[in-house]
Amino acid sequence: MRNLRPIGVFDSGVGGLTVVKALRDLLPNEKIFYLGDTARVPYGGKSATTVERYTLEMTYMLVEEGVKTIVIACNSASAVALPKLEETLSVPVVGVILPGAKAAVATTRNGHIGVIGTRATIKSGAYEKALRALDADLRVTSRACPLLVPLVEEGWLNDEMSDRVIARYLEPLIREGIDTLVLGCTHYPLLTGAIERVLGPTVKLVDSARNCATAVQALLDRQSLCAPAGTSGGLEVALTDAPDNFLRVAREALQLDVGEIQLREVLHGAPSAL
Amino acid sequence: MRNLRPIGVFDSGVGGLTVVKALRDLLPNEKIFYLGDTARVPYGGKSATTVERYTLEMTYMLVEEGVKTIVIACNSASAVALPKLEETLSVPVVGVILPGAKAAVATTRNGHIGVIGTRATIKSGAYEKALRALDADLRVTSRACPLLVPLVEEGWLNDEMSDRVIARYLEPLIREGIDTLVLGCTHYPLLTGAIERVLGPTVKLVDSARNCATAVQALLDRQSLCAPAGTSGGLEVALTDAPDNFLRVAREALQLDVGEIQLREVLHGAPSAL
Numbered sequence: 001m002r003n004l005r006p007i008g009v010f011d012s013g014v015g016g017l018t019v020v021k022a023l024r025d026l027l028p029n030e031k032i033f034y035l036g037d038t039a040r041v042p043y044g045g046k047s048a049t050t051v052e053r054y055t056l057e058m059t060y061m062l063v064e065e066g067v068k069t070i071v072i073a074c075n076s077a078s079a080v081a082l083p084k085l086e087e088t089l090s091v092p093v094v095g096v097i098l099p100g101a102k103a104a105v106a107t108t109r110n111g112h113i114g115v116i117g118t119r120a121t122i123k124s125g126a127y128e129k130a131l132r133a134l135d136a137d138l139r140v141t142s143r144a145c146p147l148l149v150p151l152v153e154e155g156w157l158n159d160e161m162s163d164r165v166i167a168r169y170l171e172p173l174i175r176e177g178i179d180t181l182v183l184g185c186t187h188y189p190l191l192t193g194a195i196e197r198v199l200g201p202t203v204k205l206v207d208s209a210r211n212c213a214t215a216v217q218a219l220l221d222r223q224s225l226c227a228p229a230g231t232s233g234g235l236e237v238a239l240t241d242a243p244d245n246f247l248r249v250a251r252e253a254l255q256l257d258v259g260e261i262q263l264r265e266v267l268h269g270a271p272s273a274l
Numbered sequence: 275m276r277n278l279r280p281i282g283v284f285d286s287g288v289g290g291l292t293v294v295k296a297l298r299d300l301l302p303n304e305k306i307f308y309l310g311d312t313a314r315v316p317y318g319g320k321s322a323t324t325v326e327r328y329t330l331e332m333t334y335m336l337v338e339e340g341v342k343t344i345v346i347a348c349n350s351a352s353a354v355a356l357p358k359l360e361e362t363l364s365v366p367v368v369g370v371i372l373p374g375a376k377a378a379v380a381t382t383r384n385g386h387i388g389v390i391g392t393r394a395t396i397k398s399g400a401y402e403k404a405l406r407a408l409d410a411d412l413r414v415t416s417r418a419c420p421l422l423v424p425l426v427e428e429g430w431l432n433d434e435m436s437d438r439v440i441a442r443y444l445e446p447l448i449r450e451g452i453d454t455l456v457l458g459c460t461h462y463p464l465l466t467g468a469i470e471r472v473l474g475p476t477v478k479l480v481d482s483a484r485n486c487a488t489a490v491q492a493l494l495d496r497q498s499l500c501a502p503a504g505t506s507g508g509l510e511v512a513l514t515d516a517p518d519n520f521l522r523v524a525r526e527a528l529q530l531d532v533g534e535i536q537l538r539e540v541l542h543g544a545p546s547a548l
Contacts, residue, residue: 039324040314045427047516050313119518150424153319161442164435242321244393268542 008067013041016073022213044118079126100208117184282341287315290347296487318392353400374482391458
């Protein structure tokens with residue numbers, strides 16, 4: 001029965017566990033198979049061509065796991081590879097960009113939205129495109145914040161140093177008058193406290209992880225793919241390289257039971273039939 | 275003629291250009307072929323198994339370029355893969371660990387040496403092993419500094435924020451009384467100014483890039499592989515992914531003419547004959 005199959009969640013590393021956390025809270029009956037490409041993490045500084053190729057390889061691996069839908073829990077991969085995935089894959093795909101953009105449009109009062117993310121995400125212009133498609137009159141100010149992922153991975157989540165780095169990245173956006181900020185990277189929700197300290201109470205945060213989970217719920221409903229009520233959900237985690245320090249950070253910060261980690265080899269190129 | 279062949283230099287990204295700079299200064303007659311695995315950078319947080327596999331793939335690509343010797347201008351790769359490379363490759367190999375360790379032993383007065391590097395380098399214990407093999411009575415204090423590479427790649431080379439991060443990492447080593455610090459990562463020479471500001475005048479720095487270049491010179495002399503006097507040297511740079519921001523940072527900081535960048539696809543697995 002297709003409904004009993006797992007939801008496949010993909011991220012370049014383990015940052016996408018913030019999306020898993022949101023999915024577990026919202027859809028406790030669903031099984032989740034998480035695949036993190038820790039052998040090639042991070043994607044955020046790599047070229048669009050390379051990010052697209054890696055994302056295709058990883059999602060093919062998820063299809064081979066028999067997942068019923070695929071969540072691209074990585075902003076860099078969503079920003080760059082989603083059109084290609086929608087055209088190639090036999091299962092429905094949800095990214096993090098459109099749900100985040102919709103939530104931002106619903107949140108802003110003054111029509112000026114800020115977006116932060118990795119270099120790959122910001123360079124792609126994917127949030128601007130999605131936001132402007134929803135409302136052509138919006139003003140969007142974006143900024144790449146390459147140090148935030150390493151700060152999260154170092155575990156400096158509530159730390160004066162992180163506050164200073166965040167202030168440096170965000171002050172120009174605050175000065176320009178944004179009233180809404182999209183956290184366009186799945187690592188960033190772990191810095192929510194620090195980001196709120198810098199932004200103060202007037203700028204609202206949009207967390208792409210939580211909005212992505214809501215979009216997955218809507219998709220499963222629409223396609224009658226929900227696991228039956230009473231089914232016990234669960235989480236399996238597979239990585240392409242042995243887990244490092246950050247898995248511990250994420251597990252503790254998210255209070256997520258990830259169980260035994262499986263190791264998978266990257267399948268290079270696309271399998272013959274999908 | 276074998277002497278006219280290039281020296282192959284490998285790094286996980288473009289940090290190894292600090293070694294290239296030292297080689298160009300010391301051996302201006304030599305041709306250098308540089309290969310950076312920017313499609314999978316960084317290696318420093320990845321497992322030993324994965325770092326070894328990637329390093330083998332990259333050095334095989336250098337062998338196919340017809341290089342006369344290979345320089346592993348990456349501490350993480352040297353720390354983990356050098357024994358395997360020495361056993362597998364048909365050309366002589368020089369890493370960065372042993373030259374750095376020798377220079378540190380020659381520098382220390384009180385016999386207490388500090389080592390900083392990536393997680394992979396520090397976890398391997400390669401510097402401790404090399405240092406203790408040279409002098410069993412040495413005291414060695416090591417620390418992984420995962421944020422320094424991202425700070426360098428962001429271009430914050432002379433920046434109050436970098437000084438603060440460095441101070442946090444180094445203060446415990448200073449308190450414990452090191453008098454010599456090995457920069458066990460090819461990115462770190464770009465932070466020399468900031469590191470010296472934190473250390474003050476009593477702790478001496480050992481830069482593995484410069485010492486590696488001296489070891490290459492000695493190897494070429496020993497094996498009669500030097501390019502003839504009067505030969506014009508040069509530099510070719512190939513990367514496995516399109517260059518990003520950091521190449522600009524490195525080029526400016528090092529005043530290095532890298533010319534046109536070539537793009538190479540990773541060859542997975544070992545070619546049949548080497």
